[in-house]
Amino acid sequence: MGAAQTRTENKYQDLAEKTGFSQEQIKNLHKRFQYLSGDEETISRDDLRKIPALANNPIRKQIIEAFFDKRNQHQDEVGSFQEIGFEQFLMVMSHFRPPTLKTTDEEREAMRREKLRFLFNMHDTDSDGTITLEEYRKVVEELLSKSGSIGQEAAKAIADAAMLEVASTNVPHMGPDDFYEGITFEHFEQILKGLEMESRMHIRFLDVDAPTMHCGKSKS
Amino acid sequence: MMMLTLNATSVSNIRGGNKSDQSLGCWCVLLLLFVSVASAGRDVDSGSNDTGRNPAPEDSHHQTNSTHHKKAFPVLSFNFDHVRKPFEISLWILLALLMKLGFHIIPRVSHVVPESCLLIVVGLLVGGIIKAFDEDAPVQMLDSKFFFLYLLPPIILDAGYFLPMRPFTENLGTILVFAVVGTLWNAFFIGLTMYGVCQIEAVKLGRVDLLSCLLFGSIVSAVDPVAVLAVFEEIHINELLHILVFGESLLNDAVTVVLYHLFTEFSHKGTVTVADAFLGVVSFFVVSLGGILIGAIYGIIGAFTSRFTSHSRVIEPLFVFLYSYMAYLSAEVFHLSGIMSLIACGVVMRPYVEANISHKSYTTIKYFLKMWSSVSETLIFIFLGVSTVAQPHPWNWTFVVVTVVVCFVSRVLGVVSLTYIINKFRIVKLTKKDQFIVAYGGLRGAIAFSLGFLLPDNEMKQLFLTAIITVIFYTVFVQGMTIRPLVELLAVKKKKESKGSINEEIHTQFLDHLLTGIEDICGHYGHHHWKDKLNRFNKAYVKKWLITGERSTEPQLISFYNKMEMKQAMMLVESGSAAKLPTIMTPVSMQNIQPKEPLKRRAIPSISKSREQEIRKMLRGNLQKTRQRLRSYSRHDLMVDPFEEDVSEVRLRKQRVEMERRMSHYLTVPANRQETPPVRKVAFESEHQVYTYDDSESPKGRRAQTNPRPPDEVHLLSESSTRTNQRATPADEQDDQLKLSRCLSDPGPKKDDDES
Numbered sequence: 001m002g003a004a005q006t007r008t009e010n011k012y013q014d015l016a017e018k019t020g021f022s023q024e025q026i027k028n029l030h031k032r033f034q035y036l037s038g039d040e041e042t043i044s045r046d047d048l049r050k051i052p053a054l055a056n057n058p059i060r061k062q063i064i065e066a067f068f069d070k071r072n073q074h075q076d077e078v079g080s081f082q083e084i085g086f087e088q089f090l091m092v093m094s095h096f097r098p099p100t101l102k103t104t105d106e107e108r109e110a111m112r113r114e115k116l117r118f119l120f121n122m123h124d125t126d127s128d129g130t131i132t133l134e135e136y137r138k139v140v141e142e143l144l145s146k147s148g149s150i151g152q153e154a155a156k157a158i159a160d161a162a163m164l165e166v167a168s169t170n171v172p173h174m175g176p177d178d179f180y181e182g183i184t185f186e187h188f189e190q191i192l193k194g195l196e197m198e199s200r201m202h203i204r205f206l207d208v209d210a211p212t213m214h215c216g217k218s219k220s
Numbered sequence: 221m222m223m224l225t226l227n228a229t230s231v232s233n234i235r236g237g238n239k240s241d242q243s244l245g246c247w248c249v250l251l252l253l254f255v256s257v258a259s260a261g262r263d264v265d266s267g268s269n270d271t272g273r274n275p276a277p278e279d280s281h282h283q284t285n286s287t288h289h290k291k292a293f294p295v296l297s298f299n300f301d302h303v304r305k306p307f308e309i310s311l312w313i314l315l316a317l318l319m320k321l322g323f324h325i326i327p328r329v330s331h332v333v334p335e336s337c338l339l340i341v342v343g344l345l346v347g348g349i350i351k352a353f354d355e356d357a358p359v360q361m362l363d364s365k366f367f368f369l370y371l372l373p374p375i376i377l378d379a380g381y382f383l384p385m386r387p388f389t390e391n392l393g394t395i396l397v398f399a400v401v402g403t404l405w406n407a408f409f410i411g412l413t414m415y416g417v418c419q420i421e422a423v424k425l426g427r428v429d430l431l432s433c434l435l436f437g438s439i440v441s442a443v444d445p446v447a448v449l450a451v452f453e454e455i456h457i458n459e460l461l462h463i464l465v466f467g468e469s470l471l472n473d474a475v476t477v478v479l480y481h482l483f484t485e486f487s488h489k490g491t492v493t494v495a496d497a498f499l500g501v502v503s504f505f506v507v508s509l510g511g512i513l514i515g516a517i518y519g520i521i522g523a524f525t526s527r528f529t530s531h532s533r534v535i536e537p538l539f540v541f542l543y544s545y546m547a548y549l550s551a552e553v554f555h556l557s558g559i560m561s562l563i564a565c566g567v568v569m570r571p572y573v574e575a576n577i578s579h580k581s582y583t584t585i586k587y588f589l590k591m592w593s594s595v596s597e598t599l600i601f602i603f604l605g606v607s608t609v610a611q612p613h614p615w616n617w618t619f620v621v622v623t624v625v626v627c628f629v630s631r632v633l634g635v636v637s638l639t640y641i642i643n644k645f646r647i648v649k650l651t652k653k654d655q656f657i658v659a660y661g662g663l664r665g666a667i668a669f670s671l672g673f674l675l676p677d678n679e680m681k682q683l684f685l686t687a688i689i690t691v692i693f694y695t696v697f698v699q700g701m702t703i704r705p706l707v708e709l710l711a712v713k714k715k716k717e718s719k720g721s722i723n724e725e726i727h728t729q730f731l732d733h734l735l736t737g738i739e740d741i742c743g744h745y746g747h748h749h750w751k752d753k754l755n756r757f758n759k760a761y762v763k764k765w766l767i768t769g770e771r772s773t774e775p776q777l778i779s780f781y782n783k784m785e786m787k788q789a790m791m792l793v794e795s796g797s798a799a800k801l802p803t804i805m806t807p808v809s810m811q812n813i814q815p816k817e818p819l820k821r822r823a824i825p826s827i828s829k830s831r832e833q834e835i836r837k838m839l840r841g842n843l844q845k846t847r848q849r850l851r852s853y854s855r856h857d858l859m860v861d862p863f864e865e866d867v868s869e870v871r872l873r874k875q876r877v878e879m880e881r882r883m884s885h886y887l888t889v890p891a892n893r894q895e896t897p898p899v900r901k902v903a904f905e906s907e908h909q910v911y912t913y914d915d916s917e918s919p920k921g922r923r924a925q926t927n928p929r930p931p932d933e934v935h936l937l938s939e940s941s942t943r944t945n946q947r948a949t950p951a952d953e954q955d956d957q958l959k960l961s962r963c964l965s966d967p968g969p970k971k972d973d974d975e976s
Contacts, residue, residue, distance in 0.1 A: 096735070101651065158778070161722055161785075191723045205742070
């Protein structure tokens with residue numbers, strides 16, 4: 001028993017170093033992971049789909065997909081998993097850590113790039129390195145998917161206008177016959193420079209030992 | 221009336237037979253006519269023979285047949301009392317605005333010194349001048365009632381209505397801690413320290429009791445929104461710091477009100493019990509929450525009213541102003557926090573009202589609020605200067621200097637210690653630089669002065685007022701002037717210029733949903749979860765009641781997008797002539813981002829029968845116009861085309877409208893390529909030539925020159941290329957017309973009738 005505990009703590013130590021979370025945060029997340037997976041070692045897409053609060057989210061599919069995307073594991077692989085373990089779960093969650101007071105400017109830049117990369121991967125569903133017009137249209141459609149028929153028609157217009165904006169800010173002198181294939185990561189960074197992702201894209205991770213919500217689901 | 225003309229002509233006769241003077245004489249006649257009518261009117265009304273009856277010298281020459289008891293008719297009389305009050309008010313406002321103009325003519329000064337300082341100096345000068353002329357003149361301008369009821373509300377409404385909600389709600393906890401705990405700390409620290417100082421024998425102020433000192437502390441501790449706004453607006457600091465200091469200055473009103481009333485009551489009673497202290501705490505909650513509740517109620521009523529104003533658009537802005545003002549006054553009736561009520565009203569009302577009112581009303585509201593708040597702010601600072609001169613100032617070096625020092629010290633201590641606690645709960649922590657700016661930006665202003673003025677008249681009042689004025693002057697002059705170079709020196713982040721990018725909006729929304737989802741997966745209910753719940757509640761229930769028609773279901777992204785479209789179209793109308801167009805917009809067009817089509821798509825498709833008929837009708841109409849035009853052209857007018865001159869202005873304007881339509885189209889609606897056959901778009905190259913083309917050539921076609929079309933055909937271009945689906949057409953026509961009518965509809969009953 002003692003050996004298992006120290007092994008777990010060592011594993012947490014590795015994970016803490018890799019992802020930047022603290023020991024308590026990892027413990028809490030592990031509890032949540034076990035709850036979601038039904039005490040198994042891995043989570044599948046269905047496990048995440050069963051979360052009731054996610055049902056109202058218009059981009060639910062993309063969020064779930066992001067957990068299974070190999071690109072978010074920072075290991076230069078492409079494709080997607082069928083199931084993920086706790087380590088992969090934690091890697092994805094680490095994208096949502098906030099900067100601390102001690103974060104230097106270079107670390108902030110790196111953090112921003114990492115978060116923007118995560119968003120980019122969510123949009124670039126075919127993993128070809130660019131967001132094409134079709135993919136962007138899909139994004140806007142999903143965002144407006146809960147708004148009925150008004151959303152469907154305006155989505156195309158909005159996506160097109162957005163694409164135009166990216167093209168015109170990044171490639172100011174295009175001839176009439178040039179074709180803008182899609183948004184590359186550099187252009188994506190450029191267009192979202194003003195949003196300061198490192199200060200916005202984060203959630204609060206609980207440090208203290210807090211009970212996780214059960215939301216009416218009972219363990220079988 | 222006849223007598224008047226007789227007199228006038230007689231006057232002109234006196235003035236003379238000199239021809240060169242006759243024009244002058246005419247002007248004098250008119251002036252005299254006007255003045256005499258005015259005074260005659262007044263005489264009729266009052267019916268008394270008092271002032272203003274001095275007959276003009278010219279008259280006495282002509283009243284040969286008048287007996288001594290019959291008074292001559294006064295042609296020119298002087299009656300100032302009649303218009304004294306409005307005259308003085310207008311003169312003051314005019315003076316204030318001329319000063320404002322004057323400052324910007326002297327560029328060096330206005331860059332170094334914030335406007336508020338200059339205005340106070342002007343006030344001092346004016347006050348000095350008035351005092352010099354007439355020692356006893358009542359120069360007390362900053363009458364508390366005038367200040368709180370008339371000068372303060374426009375500024376607060378302007379601030380509350382345009383409060384940036386996102387940073388405000390994200391930092392609400394921090395703001396509340398600074399506002400409530402920080403102000404309490406300041407009040408007690410200052411009050412107790414001053415009491416301690418007064419106890420020192422050397423200061424000779426032993427009469428001052430604890431409660432008076434605490435009262436003084438509570439007055440002088442509150443950060444003032446007017447001063448903060450005036451100074452921070454000029455330094456363009458980043459959003460977070462701006463909202464922290466500004467939010468604090470708005471929300472500390474409840475604390476100030478409670479403390480002020482509490483200590484005033486206590487100093488009357490003389491003793492304080494525990495029960496009283498407890499009631500004080502309770503009253504804080506009542507004051508703040510009650511104020512917010514009243515504001516919210518008025519806000520909802522206002523939003524509901526705006527739902528029905530589609531037929532009387534010109535009075536829409538008035539509803540916004542009046543409901544807000546009523547909220548303020550109602551809160552003041554119950555001694556609740558008027559400022560919080562006003563802000564709550566503005567915040568609650570805004571999203572619904574903006575969805576309902578026309579674009580012009582929105583502009584009107586914006587500009588009226590800015591105008592009133594600007595005038596108010598200017599007047600407040602000038603009056604502050606004038607009132608300073610008006611007071612006798614018992615000067616006690618120790619008291620005043622210690623007050624200033626203690627204010628500064630307590631502010632710094634308060635901010636630092638509170639930040640230490642707050643940072644444990646914040647995700648994005650406040651750095652030392654942030655803390656410094658928050659502490660340094662705690663300016664005091666006219667609210668403190670007015671509250672001081674309301675103090676009961678005792679021997680300490682003048683001393684307190686002197687100290688308050690000194691603190692105000694110190695913070696506004698010293699801190700206000702030095703904050704700008706300090707911001708530069710510390711390299712504090714400045715406000716980023718946001719141009720309303722649609723990409724940013726999309727991603728802001730995307731991020732909201734993403735973070736809510738991640739929070740749900742993590743399993744704890746955080747900030748995003750509750751915000752999402754509120755949004756869904758809002759969409760499901762509230763919007764249906766408070767927003768007219770189909771806009772109640774319009775998602776935020778789409779309304780943002782429409783607004784942007786309109787803004788860009790208007791920008792083009794204002795800035796562009798046709799020649800400038802290709803360089804303003806980059807040559808990137810839809811063609812550049814659409815994947816290339818196989819050639820067979822370029823075949824001319826068929827269009828629906830009804831559309832064909834419309835086109836034919838239009839063609840016929842234009843051909844007739846052309847014929848008319850040709851008829852009036854004659855052989856003799858080879859040089860000048862008669863129509864060119866007359867209609868050039870109209871044509872220019874029409875051209876602009878045309879360009880606006882096209883560019884908004886250009887930016888927004890692409891061709892439906894894949895799924896449906898492209899629809900032919902019809903544009904009128906010149907009035908007798910019809911140029912049709914299908915979508916694939918559209919970017920080039922658009923750059924061609926166009927002649928004006930009759931404005932009632934504006935609809936066709938915008939709708940024909942997007943709607944291929946017959947069923948969608950009536951709804952979208954309505955949609956477009958709705959958009960157009962909201963854009964142009966003041967007043968526009970005919971267009972409004974089309975809305976169902």
